[in-house]
Amino acid sequence: MSGYETQPGFFEMCKNPNLDTTDWDWAIDPTGLEYIFRDIYCRYEKPLMITENGLGAYDELTKDGKIHDEYRIDYLRAHIKAMKKAMNYGVEVLAYCPWSAVDLLSTSNGVxxxxxxxxxxxxxxxxxECARIRKDSFYWYQKVIQSQGTDLES
Known part of the structure; x- marks a missing residue:
């Protein structure tokens, strides 16, 4: 999505037909992440860090007590690959931190x-009971961490 100001302080979003979107119509653009990494690094020559990158979605608890969130894995995988591509061009990256470890309260969308x-x-x-249940993405990201980012497969 991109936006334009319709009145001072009010914006209307415009869907980019070339990008997928989340359940909340936020654009998914890993290529844009790579581009902005390269652009900012070329301008300022300072190491970069992603502090919050994640996908808000309608996760469903299945009858077997699991959450199969391949869409989140796909999202994170694509963004990590884009970051690695930028690094191959010389961008110095200090960290990549997904958002978030545990489901949390969204200010405008609840849980x-x-x-x-x-x-x-x-x-x-x-x-x-507020039970905590590890999603498929938990186990996937655990492998990503253990492999220091070399194993991005499910």
């Missing part, structure tokens, strides 16, 4: 918009 590697079993209306 239905889930970001984490660990599912919190609750709804906006029912806190239930």
């Amino acid at each position: 239905k918009k889930r970001y984490g590697f660990i599912y919190v079993d609750r709804t906006d209306d029912d806190p239930k």
Whole structure:
């Protein structure tokens, strides 16, 4: 998505037909991440760090008590590959930190918009037991960390 100001302080979003979007219509653009990494690094020649990169989605707890979030794995994999591509061009990157480890409260979307590697079993209306359940992406990212980013496969 890109936006333009319709009135001072008010913006209207424009969908880029060449990009996929999240459940909340946020553009998914790993190529844009690589581009901006290279552009900023060329301008300022300072190491870069991603402090929050993640995908908010409607995660569903299956009957077998699991969360199969291949879409999150695909998102993170594509962005890590884009970052690595920028690094191959000489961009110095200090860290890549996904958002977030545990599902958290979204200021405008409650708990239905889930970001984490660990599912919190609750709804906006029912806190239930707040059980923590590791998603498929948890195990995938664990492998990414253990391999120091060399194993990005599921």
